């Protein structure tokens with residue numbers, strides 16, 4: 265039985281008792297894998313100022329993911345005397361404009377090619393990005409599949425060596441939640457997982473606008489990941505995410521998330537969540553009718569919900585073999601226009617759990 269997650273709380277308790285840290289004990293690092301700069305020609309802030317925005321707000325890592333441009337972190341000057349626990353992970357948003365296939369190439373050594381002429385299908389284009397990214401030392405994240413509703417689950421299923429995709433993206437035009445004719449990225453995720461694909465869900469900003477804040481701009485601070493690792497390096501962040509040692513958030517913080525081959529448990533962090541939800545730029549999902557407060561759902565194949573709790577912590581013991589089990593935490597609040605908004609944290613799936 266392998267414990268993939270350990271709580272910050274228990275780590276702190278262990279540390280405060282002077283007991284030796286557990287072998288797999290780790291810390292949580294907050295990161296954003298997707299953001300743009302003036303180098304793109306359509307974002308409003310320089311790479312230095314973009315990096316400083318995240319540095320000043322407690323993030324631990326950032327990928328400056330520019331369209332078909334590699335930003336070497338060595339070329340980005342950060343303020344003198346800055347805190348040490350902030351790094352830039354080298355990256356690029358590999359962008360096939362014709363087929364609307366965008367991927368974040370995480371922790372690459374240099375520029376990944378994006379040649380659009382040689383691929384005739386979306387599946388081929390995704391695979392071209394994935395293979396090119398691996399050749400250049402990195403790992404791919406498939407970005408915003410519902411941007412222009414370009415990518416369907418069936419396009420992704422034909423690929424290999426892809427282990428992450430953007431379940432949530434803070435850009436205001438990417439349709440995370442679908443519409444009457446298109447499924448949400450989360451429904452797409454369950455489709456992929458139900459077909460046996462091993463793929464984790466990422467949340468990112470894809471911010472372009474730092475100077476004007478509104479729901480109609482793509483602002484920073486809307487989507488992030490919390491990654492568990494023993495050290496903060498570009499490789500450790502990439503490895504941990506590739507192994508599913510993270511959760512994705514659009515506003516909800518967790519204090520505990522741990523899983524094993526037959527067990528999954530989470531607790532929310534209500535104080536940090538309340539603090540996060542004060543931000544004016546978050547983008548919740550509008551729902552007409554809902555119950556305010558936290559909800560924890562354990563979800564398996566075909567998106568079936570196995571248990572629902574309205575407490576601030578919940579666990580699930582697996583009593584029969586299943587293909588995968590994941591957890592989704594929702595925070596719902598009323599909005600003054602009427603109706604409600606939902607914010608989420610998504611735990612990564614555990615594969616083939618069983619009693």
Ligand SMILES: [Zn+2]
Nearest residue numbers: 357366407408
């Ligand atoms: Zn993109």
Ligand SMILES: [Zn+2]
Nearest residue numbers: 298300357470
């Ligand atoms: Zn982008």
